[in-house]
Amino acid sequence: MSKSLLRKLRNALIVLFGVSLIVFMLMYLSGDPIALLLPMDTAPEVAEAMRESLGFNDPLYIQYFRFLSGAVRGDFGNSLHHNQPAMGLIIERMPATIELTLASVLIALAIAVPLGLVTAVFSNTIIDYIGSILALIGQSMPVFWLGLMLLYVAGVKYRLLPITGRGTWQHLLLPAFTVGAYTAATIARMLRSRMIEIMQQDYIKTARAKGVRHKWIVLKHALRNAVLPVITILALQLGTLLGGAVITETIFAWPGVGRFMLQAIQNRDIAIVQAGVFILAVSIVFINIFTDVIYTVLDPRIRYE
Amino acid sequence: MRILEVKGLKKYFPVKIGLNKTAYVKAIDNIDFFVNEKETLGLVGESGSGKSTTGMAILRLLEPTSGEILFNGKNITKIKQREMQKHRKDMQIVFQDPFASLNPRWKIGKTIGEALEIHKIAKGKDKQRRIDELLDIVGLPSESKNRFPHEFSGGQRQRIGIARALAVNPKFIVCDEPVSALDVSVQAQIINLLNDLKEEFGLSYLFIAHDLGVVRQICDRLAVMYLGKIVEIASTEDIFLKPKHPYTKALLSAVPVADPLAKREEIILSGEMPNPISPPTGCGFRTRCHMATDLCVDSRPNLEQIDNDHQVACHYSDKIGGRKNVEIFAAQTT
Numbered sequence: 001m002s003k004s005l006l007r008k009l010r011n012a013l014i015v016l017f018g019v020s021l022i023v024f025m026l027m028y029l030s031g032d033p034i035a036l037l038l039p040m041d042t043a044p045e046v047a048e049a050m051r052e053s054l055g056f057n058d059p060l061y062i063q064y065f066r067f068l069s070g071a072v073r074g075d076f077g078n079s080l081h082h083n084q085p086a087m088g089l090i091i092e093r094m095p096a097t098i099e100l101t102l103a104s105v106l107i108a109l110a111i112a113v114p115l116g117l118v119t120a121v122f123s124n125t126i127i128d129y130i131g132s133i134l135a136l137i138g139q140s141m142p143v144f145w146l147g148l149m150l151l152y153v154a155g156v157k158y159r160l161l162p163i164t165g166r167g168t169w170q171h172l173l174l175p176a177f178t179v180g181a182y183t184a185a186t187i188a189r190m191l192r193s194r195m196i197e198i199m200q201q202d203y204i205k206t207a208r209a210k211g212v213r214h215k216w217i218v219l220k221h222a223l224r225n226a227v228l229p230v231i232t233i234l235a236l237q238l239g240t241l242l243g244g245a246v247i248t249e250t251i252f253a254w255p256g257v258g259r260f261m262l263q264a265i266q267n268r269d270i271a272i273v274q275a276g277v278f279i280l281a282v283s284i285v286f287i288n289i290f291t292d293v294i295y296t297v298l299d300p301r302i303r304y305e
Numbered sequence: 306m307r308i309l310e311v312k313g314l315k316k317y318f319p320v321k322i323g324l325n326k327t328a329y330v331k332a333i334d335n336i337d338f339f340v341n342e343k344e345t346l347g348l349v350g351e352s353g354s355g356k357s358t359t360g361m362a363i364l365r366l367l368e369p370t371s372g373e374i375l376f377n378g379k380n381i382t383k384i385k386q387r388e389m390q391k392h393r394k395d396m397q398i399v400f401q402d403p404f405a406s407l408n409p410r411w412k413i414g415k416t417i418g419e420a421l422e423i424h425k426i427a428k429g430k431d432k433q434r435r436i437d438e439l440l441d442i443v444g445l446p447s448e449s450k451n452r453f454p455h456e457f458s459g460g461q462r463q464r465i466g467i468a469r470a471l472a473v474n475p476k477f478i479v480c481d482e483p484v485s486a487l488d489v490s491v492q493a494q495i496i497n498l499l500n501d502l503k504e505e506f507g508l509s510y511l512f513i514a515h516d517l518g519v520v521r522q523i524c525d526r527l528a529v530m531y532l533g534k535i536v537e538i539a540s541t542e543d544i545f546l547k548p549k550h551p552y553t554k555a556l557l558s559a560v561p562v563a564d565p566l567a568k569r570e571e572i573i574l575s576g577e578m579p580n581p582i583s584p585p586t587g588c589g590f591r592t593r594c595h596m597a598t599d600l601c602v603d604s605r606p607n608l609e610q611i612d613n614d615h616q617v618a619c620h621y622s623d624k625i626g627g628r629k630n631v632e633i634f635a636a637q638t639t
Binding site: 201202203205206207208209210211212213214221224225298299300301 | 361364366386390391393394397398400401402405406407408409410419420423424453455466469470473
């Protein structure tokens with residue numbers, strides 16, 4: 001166990017090294033980083049002085065090592081726009097994003113598990129058809145459209161909930177539902193098909209032969225076995241969401257990392273983009289490792305040797 | 306005393322063909338048989354002949370379309386599932402695939418112990434003691450209870466499956482091809498175990514198999530199924546020595562014999578079993594039978610008594626015989 005965990009951590013380092021290369025290259029995306037940082041009509045001498053002072057005349061590998069040594073210390077330089085350390089600005093906005101992520105995952109589970117179970121148990125009945133169509137709609141609806149519709153109906157037309165900003169739990173509801181709807185639909189559909197498959201298994205027949213009540217067969221025997229792909233989807237979703245739900249955060253003016261990153265991109269604030277992408281990569285890598293560990297706990301057949 | 310009696314049992318599966326039409330697969334089509342106390346009845350036939358469906362329908366793991374199932378003289382065909390739970394204590398099943406029939410996330414002890422709690426047989430320390438005892442009966446160490454199914458070999462898993470079935474002290478066990486998935490050497494161990502358990506606990510089995518060599522070693526009587534019907538039913542000895550149905554003869558001729566010099570009549574069945582959605586008219590076996598005549602096309606032979614406890618469904622059963630399978634019988638017995 002610990003040996004495989006060490007191997008995973010080693011692999012994670014390799015991945016992060018690759019990520020650091022890519023993040024570093026973001027600077028050169030448009031060819032000349034100075035052109036990216038300065039207005040078009042800057043005098044050439046000023047640009048040259050800037051290039052020299054920021055170290056862009058050094059060989060590329062020296063620039064990279066300078067970047068890397070900063071990055072491992074969490075230093076991505078100052079934001080040009082805010083004139084503060086980029087990392088600090090990102091970290092400041094993390095709680096909002098984490099809050100939105102967790103809330104959306106909770107909402108997704110609260111919808112998906114009952115929906116998946118009910119559609120599986122009543123498969124090929126009218127209940128299943130309605131449930132499955134709902135799930136399909138949830139999966140195929142674009143996030144921006146769902147967000148705008150919720151905003152309009154719940155926020156503007158009936159004035160049930162606040163539509164922008166962060167603060168109370170009411171503020172959280174609309175954006176969390178918007179983000180969670182897709183996850184909920186995906187999990188519900190996955191759970192339904194896994195449950196139907198599992199209910200055909202011999203060990204379910206065994207349980208029935210033992211005299212286990214149907215309710216307990218579904219909950220004790222089938223659900224636990226169907227839960228693994230759900231964990232997979234959740235983990236993937238969690239990793240992505242921690243980088244900020246860009247569209248949703250923008251629609252609801254949620255002060256999280258996603259919206260902040262979008263603004264940074266619009267302002268050509270490269271340091272913030274670099275710090276943000278790096279944080280996103282780190283969180284995805286570690287959530288993946290964590291998921292692998294959860295797998296071994298949930299399914300005794302999985303052992304990483 | 307008959308522990309199980311099945312009368313006119315049918316199980317039809319609806320199949321949608323086209324938008325509005327429904328056809329029926331007659332998986333079991335009007336079968337009658339019984340199992341005596343402390344007896345093993347073998348149910349043999351090709352894949353798709355309806356053997357497993359029969360086993361499942363008897364235990365009400367599938368709802369029969371019509372017919373009657375009498376267990377210990379009580380009609381259990383129509384009772385509610387809730388009431389059926391009580392009878393599950395007396396009738397159990399061992400499945401073909403010992404791995405698939407154990408919940409992969411549950412330790413063996415939990416799987417075996419679950420039925421003990423449901424039927425309020427034992428709990429707490431008593432339950433643990435009973436689990437140890439059951440594992441011992443099937444020849445597994447008691448530490449096994451703390452391990453997961455994937456940690457065992459095929460033969461061991463089938464032992465676990467048997468221990469699980471035995472947990473509730475059943476009187477009757479449906480063995481649904483319990484050794485088909487196992488190596489030949491392991492098959493023999495499991496067959497011996499089943500035979501020992503039968504003696505020790507006075508069990509009755511319905512033993513479903515497609516391998517006549519295997520049923521030979523465990524069954525008192527045999528029922529041969531084809532296309533959802535029983536075509537012949539007799540004592541194991543009679544089936545082997547005096548088969549009266551051409552299908553039974555064909556099955557027997559396919560049993561391998563250890564003696565390479567033994568001369569036997571070989572009947573090789575051509576083709577597949579007909580589609581059970583549209584079975585042939587008259588006798589179901591006529592499409593593959595070398596003896597079929599117009600009579601077989603026009604009229605369906607009923608299962609008729611031809612000898613003491615020997616029933617066969619063939620118009621020409623009196624013309625079959627003479628050819629004896631003594632060597633098969635002898636070879637398998639030794």
